[in-house]
Amino acid sequence: MSSVDIHSQPSNVVTAGRGRTPPTSSDRWYQLVLWAIAIFVGVIVLYFVYLLISDSIPGWQLAGWDFFTTSRWLFGTSAVSAWPLILGTLVSTMLALLLAVPIGIGSALAIVFLIPRRLQLLVSSLIELLAVVPSIVYGVWGALVLAHWLSSTGQPWLQSTFHGSWPFNGAYVGYGIMLGAVVLGVMIMPIITAISRDVIVAVPRELIEGAYSLGATRGQVIRKVILPNCKSGITGAIVLATGRALGETIALATVLGGVTNFSPFPDRLFATGSTLAAEIAIDFGQFTGSQGSTLFCLAVMLLVIVGSITYAGRSIIRRSQRQFS
Amino acid sequence: MSTSTVSQLSSTERRERVRLQATSTVARRNLFSKLYLSSLAIALAIAFIPLFSILQNVIGNGWHYLTWGFLTQSQHLPDLMSRNAIGGIGNALTGTAVVDGVALLFAVPIALLLAVAFFDLRNKWTLIVRAAMETFIGLPSILFGVFIYVLFVANNHGITEGIYGSYALCFIIVPVSTINCLAALESVPKTLIEAGLSLGSRPSRVMWRVVLPVARPRILTGLFLAFARSVGETAPILFVIGVSLLPTYSLTTSQSTLPTLMYNYLTGSYPSQRTACWGIALVLMITVLALNLISRIFVARSSK
Structure with missing residues (x-):
């Protein structure tokens, strides 16, 4: 026997590895503890969903089809309709996306392509500073600074420039859909910037250098190499930002101004309104009995809509991250 | 031509x-x-x-507003004699410390164990719970407030307690820090884990002696980031902790925190309270930014 066969092993050596070793007594405890925590948290999640849905049943029964057919949100009576709130949520989110998507993606591209490498981290963490500002601080900023500026400068200027045509018509008070959209746009912009930047940085160097070597300008590289490759990642970022915007509560509760009953719908830019999440925060203080359970209907709607959007956004981002790895 | x-x-x-x-x-x-x-x-x-x-x-x-009196005195409600009286935010500072601190105490072991479970037990159930945690990160936080209200406050004759705020904040901290910790665990080189296992160590021992020490800086960063986020949250605790005008460290009475005090001041009708929001906002921003900076120190120090 001159050479030793390294591939054979004595039969008394147990091959160690996850799943192959029979769990010893102490590892059975380890597995048990991990199972226990996973089941504990899972049960809480299920109970959370169950409790919200079961408590909303009296609300659905109380309002019935009025919930989706009438137009008044009179909390505490049986004349409740979710339409003003649903429309307020959709309109404020869409306007916020209109502001945040171009600026968010644009600044992510600017950070990667225009800022010197040494300063990139600094600039992007400054932008991401906006993401750690608590939403109540946004509420204070919106209600005490922006509202005043809009009602004294911004909205009169818009109204006179466009001669009061739609959507710049009617009375203005600063508070309202327009203020909410601006505040919301500022809140979701850093989400889009941060995720887009990660996705853009992950584009393989060879693709970019290949394009440069073929004579492409920086603008062409961005349009023809970066953006097509990052499409799914940026989509995921926008979807996550949409979820955040739909569920934003405290900042909007303080700047949207509330639903008025003579014009409940957000049919113009200066109208006041409310959203599903903000209305829960505003009305929950007067939560009473079966009338109050209509708030749970709003909560269930939020849970379903925002939950599925967040889940979709996460899956899109995860799939796009797998693309280059 | x-x-x-x-x-x-x-x-x-x-x-x-x-x-x-x-x-x-x-x-x-x-x-x-x-x-x-x-x-x-x-x-x-x-x-x-x-x-x-x-x-x-x-x-x-x-x-x-950043004076010793503002930071330590208890809140003063405006009355006929002194319409501009504010007092201080001592009640909200102690409330924030107690409610958020206890929430962190509850959340850290749950989040760590859950991240380890996601890492070491890969089966259908943990995948489902993991997807649920990722979705919880994006859910409107007011839903957690509604849930805790129904579960505790409504069953307690509508009496609010500080501890309910801690429970509600767990719903913010646990999902965020679990996903952060899981990313930290997954950043540990696979070769290290395989080396440990090939030497005959049990998976639990490899986790305790190899994976957790290597991942520690990133785990701490993840926990601090989640905590920083919870400190600024208003919506989940607004209805469940009530209002306390006096500083107290008790969790079985109503409490005030910085965000809820700000919300009450901002939606109140006194101009002096509304402008005092800026003072509270500054204190809150300093706290949140400090926690974010601390969280970055761990990773920066380990990568040296």
Whole structure:
């Protein structure tokens, strides 16, 4: 026997590895503890969903089809309709996306392509500073600074420039859909910037250098190499930002101004309104009995809509991250 | 020239023409690229406007509130004699410390164990719970407040307690820090884990002696980031902790925290309370930013 066969092993050596070793007594405890925590948290999640849905049943029964057919949100009576709130949520989110998507993606591209490498981290963490500002601080900023500026400068200027045509018509008070959209746009912009930047940085160097070597300008590289490759990642970022915007509560509760009953719908830019999440925060203080359970209907709607959007956004981002790895 | 076909031109003329065409194309491309890049620069500049406006207002309007009295005195409700009385935010500071601290105490073991479970037990159930945790990160936090209200406050004759706020904040901290910790665990090189296992260590021992020590800086960062986020949350605790005018460390009575005090001041009708929001906002921003900075120190120190 001159050479030793390294591939054979004595039969008394147990091959160690996850799943192959029979769990010893102490590892059975380890597995048990991990199972226990996973089941504990899972049960809480299920109970959370169950409790919200079961408590909303009296609300659905109380309002019935009025919930989706009438137009008044009179909390505490049986004349409740979710339409003003649903429309307020959709309109404020869409306007916020209109502001945040171009600026968010644009600044992510600017950070990667225009800022010197040494300063990139600094600039992007400054932008991401906006993401750690608590939403109540946004509420204070919106209600005490922006509202005043809009009602004294911004909205009169818009109204006179466009001669009061739609959507710049009617009375203005600063508070309202327009203020909410601006505040919301500022809140979701850093989400889009941060995720887009990660996705853009992950584009393989060879693709970019290949394009440069073929004579492409920086603008062409961005349009023809970066953006097509990052499409799914940026989509995921926008979807996550949409979820955040739909569920934003405290900042909007303080700047949207509330639903008025003579014009409940957000049919113009200066109208006041409310959203599903903000209305829960505003009305929950007067939560009473079966009338109050209509708030749970709003909560269930939020849970379903925002939950599925967040889940979709996460899956899109995860799939796009797998693309280059 | 325009009537002549290309074949009639001499070769020098033809070359000159191609060169001219090429330069104009390049010039057009470069101009377009410059326009494109400058629009990106404008977007970045616009992105900075709200940041500067917020910082300028919070610091400019808030700094003169930063006195020892404001930080330690208890809240003073305006009355007929003194309509501009504010008192301080001592009640909210102690409330924030107690409610958020206890929430962290509850959340850390759950989040760590759950991250380890996601890492070491890969089966259908943990995958489902993991998807649920990722979705919980994006859910509107007011839903957790509603859930805790129904579960505890409604069953307690509507009496609010500080501890309920801690429970509600767990719903913020646990999902965020679990996903952060899981990313930290997954950043540990697979070869280290395999080396440990191949030496005959049990998975639990490898986790305790190899994976957790290597991942520790990133785990701490993840926990601090989640905690920083929970400190600024208003919606989940607004209905469940109530209001406490006096500083107290008790969790079985109502409590005030910085965000809920701000919300009450902002939606109240006294101008002095509304402007005092800036002072509270400054204190809150300093706290949140400090926690974020601390969280970065762990990773920065370990990567040295």
